[in-house]
Amino acid sequence: MTMIGWGQSLLTLTLVFACAFPLGRYVARVMSGDRSVLSPVLRPVEHGLYVLAGVNPTRGMGWRGYALALLMLNAAHFLLLYAMLRLQYWLPFNPQGFAGMSPRLALNTAMSFVTNTNWQAYAGESAASNGAQMFGLTVHNFLSAATGIAAAAAISRAFAAGNVQALGNFWADLVRATLYILLPLTLVVSVALLAMGVPETLAASAEATTLEGAKQVIALGPVAFQEAIKLLGTNGGGFFNANSAHPFENPTALSNLLENLSLLLIPFSLAIAFGHWVNDRKQGVALLCVMALLLLAFASAAYAAEAAGNPLLHALGVAGGNMEGKEVRFGIAASSLFAASTTATSTGAVIAMHDSLTPLGGLVCLFLMQLGEVVPGGDGSGLYGMLVFALLAVFVAGLMVGRTPEYLGKKVQAREVKLAMLAVLVLPLSILGGTAISLVTASGLGSLSNAGPHGLSQMLYAWTSATANNGSAFAGLSADTDLLDYGLALAMFLGRFAFLVPVLALAGSLAAKPKLPTGAGTFPTHGPLFVGLLIGVILILGGLQFLPALSLGPIAEHFAMLAGKTF
């Protein structure tokens, strides 16, 4: 570990927090329909859209209506994207003449982009046309992120008021999240990336002559815009297969700083926005602290593990940290921070091969996803996931102050506990269930490219990444098989919607409750005590269940490595 390495990482995180506070306030305002700096330009567009769609943005929806609108929209888009991927050969903007995807792959890919996962069982530049990338995938990068932000706003409103039925209007939330938050930020970031050398063109490829005189065809495309929303929307689906490690996606250390910042920005801002929504900023800051402390701890652990390197290689005379699978222009510190950030948010973009991380580095990535993507998690999904944990923390420990537990004046009772547990159950069911099934079937075992504990980690990573809607992968796993295409599509579906629907029901239940006044007898949910408690609950309730699986994967691999054993 080096001072420069720490400096880089701390600079990135400091910038994130510095931006999160003003952006959070802005997000809270625009999602409430209040005026903002962009209103003069965007108000007419927004209203035009409402008129076109016949939507009355002030009509409140109960949780059922809200969930129905959200599910129907996502279902329609899923079908549309599926059709687009299947039919891309006949659709415009296909200069490379790519054939349509197979039904299996198209289903997996469509599910992947609708659920904000961006698991890529295909290589972008050799399987998806420019048209499919721009109009199919990039559109869903916006849509899935906006869906998450809308749901987060809906549950936040449930805490803000008492005795109400409506959670807001889904269509208005979706339009505002896209128009006021995602689009402007994407424009700013993509222009900055353009300036740093990221291409944005409709040309298929460029031809170059290498130093040896050989001809080389370099794939090009509308990269910068997709790169920006890929990170801001915590999507992660790269234009190129090498993702953000590709020089055209992420050319310099500076662009890498911007990209790392972009992927953390909105999830952290939403914690601050939460404080504004519930009219108690300290609550938002407390959630941000929980997210930040956990991210910091895990990112440091990853950095330490990567910098320590592999003793087996040291014995062979290769000194230094683990550079396998890393870009030299980024180095160990930036790669470790990016790996932690991309798995802590549900982004899944990579600048280094996670498969080549040290066992403990890989463990950090796995564990951050298994916590349910809450530190800080995906756009919106991070906040609502965190709120589920906050409710559970308040319920477990809240009794200790001698009152029926309440969070922000809302009593946490049987119905809330039931819905929160239903949501939380999805993670072990899909991650551990899927991994176990894959590891005892021939089809699953055939996908592995490693034996021993690392093979287990590869499979565990795939199911974890899909369920947590992350999308990053331990490369080397052959994911385009019947079992994994269909199975992971199901995992992505469960991880997104089997979590979201109970959360919206929870929001409905909370909204209908009276908002109790707080007093000296109220459980305090800001301040260091609650931050520590929530961290403990996330680690014990959210993480501990995965310890047996992890001990057979990365933990066993780590100790085997120390013992000089290979597989």
Added chain:
Amino acid sequence: MAQDAEAIRLFDGRILRRATADSFVKLNPVSLMRNPVIFVTEIVALLVAVLGARNLVSGEPAAFALAIAAGLWLTVLFATFAEAVAEGRGRARAESLRRARSDAMAKVLLRPDDRALFKPTPASTLERGELVLVEAGDLIPSDGEVVEGVASVNESAVTGESAPVIREAGGDRSAVTGGTLVVSDWLVVRITAEPGSTFLDRMIGLVEGASRRKTPNEIALDILLAGLTIIFLIAVVTLVGLARYSGTVLGVPVLCALLVTLIPTTIGGLLSAIGIAGMDRLVRFNVVATSGRAVEAAGDVDTLLLDKTGTITFGNRMAAGLYPVPGIEERSLAEAAVLASLGDGTPEGRSILAYVRDRHGIAPDEPDDARTVPFSANTRLSGLDAGGRAWRKGAVDSVLALTGGAAPAAFTAAADRIARSGGTPLAVAVDGQLFGAIELKDIVKPGIRERFAALRRMGIRTVMITGDNPVTAAAIASEAGVDDFLAQATPQDKLGYIRRVQAEGRLVAMCGDGTNDAPALAQADVGVAMQSGTQAAREAGNMVDLDSDPTKLIEVAEIGKQLLITRGSLTTFSIANDVSKYFAILPAIFVATYPELQALNVMHLTSPQSAILSAVIFNAFIIVALVPLALRGVRFAPMGAAQLLRRNLLIYGLGGLVAPFAGIKLIDVILTALGFA
């Protein structure tokens, strides 16, 4: 009963013997199904026992499986034992009540107006609405309302208080309780309870835990525990596949051991004991709740409505100051006040004597030829004549009429100030000359201000209810340190106030005794009716205070809080325990495939077998170890939520994280020493 209650020790030999037997009866899976965590444990224990027995028969190694099965069965037994002990304590308390339940013949009147004509009927078959005659020496056969007669009744069977109380038709003392004894005279009582559901029956049911229903918080907690059980079930079942890939075949006993140590058996096993014990603590305070729900609500209460008289103040006016007119020494006024009050037997008069004795050291010394002048409605004065002199005291205007002159300005000012601050000024005159004023006021009970301050720290607002005018009420309110008051309160005002506060989202507790309190008692979230009150009030409230002491409302709230805190603390402890068990069991079960994982064996447990066994045994014994805490409740001191949380999180959260590491290691050392490792 109060005396009996105190006498039950935490571990009474008889209760323990009975509980041990009961804990086996409670193994019946049908009844255990109410408790999902322990139910799962029992199924798993059965499975391992069957497997162990099969191995034993077929001659395969069975010792380890049987040892684990024993550990798992102990876990289940300790859980049922905890519940049985709690119920046993309740039952012991109920026995003294049951003795009072009358099986005697009741005298049912055939005609309401003829006390001579009655039909002997077994008390247990009395129907609601029947009229019974109860005479001196009879037990009152069932709950009812006195419709005729006056009698003194010994209610010690219910209240523990042996001094008889008066029960009479009409008014606020008309309710009688079945099982109490008429000591003198007779009563005609209209039965108000259905057979088998008298107050005494309900009390017996409640303290025994027989009619216990899960409270809302318990239901929510059960869901959490069931959810955790499912999560760990998934983790353990899928581990079979993961382990198979890794080259380890996990035996069923080992998997079962892992499952049971991870699911929250500690809180699952103690949950119902905590609930029963909470009810029991209330009963020990001589308060009976009609449901566990009410006890829980008492912990949630954040507004207490307290009657001024009897709760905040002593209820009668007492001397609190002397104000002589200019030219008269304070000591002369004091002497005059004493003489004027010598013949006054009212509490006010006695309080003047006491005040002067305490403040001025003047003992009452009656002149030889003294003649008491009693209070008359005509003059509105009282006093003493002796040796040709006349001492008088009375209302200010009456005394001024006697002295005939205009009062000095200083006197008028003093009298006004006394009246404004909520007191009553009395004037004193000697031989027609005005000496000064005595301040009488309603004295706030000592220490009550501090108690209200403690309540405020706990987040509970106190509201004083009084019939006084707003000026008087405000004065007393500020002296007692209540947060709010309701002056000139009618029953409708009380009801309105409760509704208003509830609309703000607050939970209200109040106590009352009269029939006109009934609507407010019913509206309040916790309504404590006085045992001495009317039947209507007792029906409307959800608790009855057998001592009829309105200050108890404060203790009731504390007991409710203590119940919730105990439940939360043990839940936190139970969940925090899991961390250590992973470290004990995981390296042990994978030792064959990945010996390197021994690095996780931070406790340095001797062998895989002893590690797994130690975790199982710790998991079982921690339940028994915590039974006393579950029954007694965690220590409670009135403090703010933030402080409480910090303290309990430190003790039960951090303690729950660390304690099992030590406990498991200790058991492992013992197992090793005994040669089981």
